[in-house]
Amino acid sequence: MSTEFLLTSLIVVLIPGTGVIYTISMGIFAGRKESFFAAMGCTLGIIPHLLASIFGLAAILHTSAVAFQIVKIIGVCYLFYLAYMMYKETGSLQIKGKQKQKGLYKIVLRGFLINILNPKLSIFFLAFLPQFISSSSTTIVSEMLLMSFVFMIMTFVVFVIYGFFAHKSSTFIQDSPKIMQKIQKGFAGIFVLLGMKLAISER
Template identity: 60%
Template sequence: MISLEFLLTSLVVVLIPGTGVLYTVATGLFVGKRASVFAALGCTLGIIPALLASALGLAAIFHTSALAFQLVKYAGAAYLLYLAWQMWRSSTPLAVAGDKQTTGYGGIVAKGFLLNILNPKLSIFFLAFLPQFLPASSSAVLSNMLLLGGIFMLMTLGVFILYGLLSGCFSAFIVKSQRASVIIQKGFAGSFAALGLKLALTERG
């Protein structure tokens, strides 16, 4: 069941830059390596609701209920736009993930969690992705889906931590250079805004 095809496909999916990668990299750049690990943890924990919804068949609601999909979609888009606005208006780059001295690592985890839990496409992705790797004769669909989902989460955590640590290597330079930090901050703000608008315009697949 845990085939090489599943591992390679999952790795490709995890490596593709998205909101979670963007958030983790931004945290590594502006707050530091340790904070990026907490950001990666938060994004990974945000996968759990989507995984459970898919494994229990609840994700099918998004296919049949336009209202449910729209509500979650617009909530996620609004949160992304809020992060973009927060970064753009701030005079300090630490706004991207919150100053670890005031927000704390718990706040960094919470933001990463919200980024994924407010993405309705995630549960639909699991519903379409995981069943492809289940044995046709399997009688333990729920446990098998949870196992595959757990492996996917571990890969996500590992890759995101790697992204965060690599970006954290440049943290000292970014913090010391006010011009570079402002330019990169604006870039991240624009990226979050673009992702928010993309999510808002997303239709059910």
């Protein structure tokens, strides 16, 4: 595995995207554990895209305008739904009591759906991973699986760090409900913008 792959992957993971925004929002409004599970859900959401890229299924999204548009529209609707859910909150998103465990499953599921409903990811990995495979390699699938595993570990670790620092910063604003509400609505606006960006994206 090349140093170029590791450095490029790290840069890609560090760039704030939908998953990062979701994880940070959980860190600020819910807690450290919730941001951890958000990072887990977002990481799990890239597995289907990685597998699709490795085994060539991403070509379907690349060549079929209908398939791409269907996945994209569902993804856009889901981002708008998350924006609406965050905007209508009137207080902290902290999960309490008996609903705690159920809430953690929901956080993982939301993170998973955020990434799995982004068709651009499959095409990205289809173009990204082969660049670091040697032309003389006889174990292409094995190498791509290994790189995918490393990419996932990087994603999870970086997202957890983002969530941890977001939770730390929440201590400065958690005593002010008005500030919390403004930040929540700000994140809702970000999800709307991300949904619009996905809506106008092309293959």
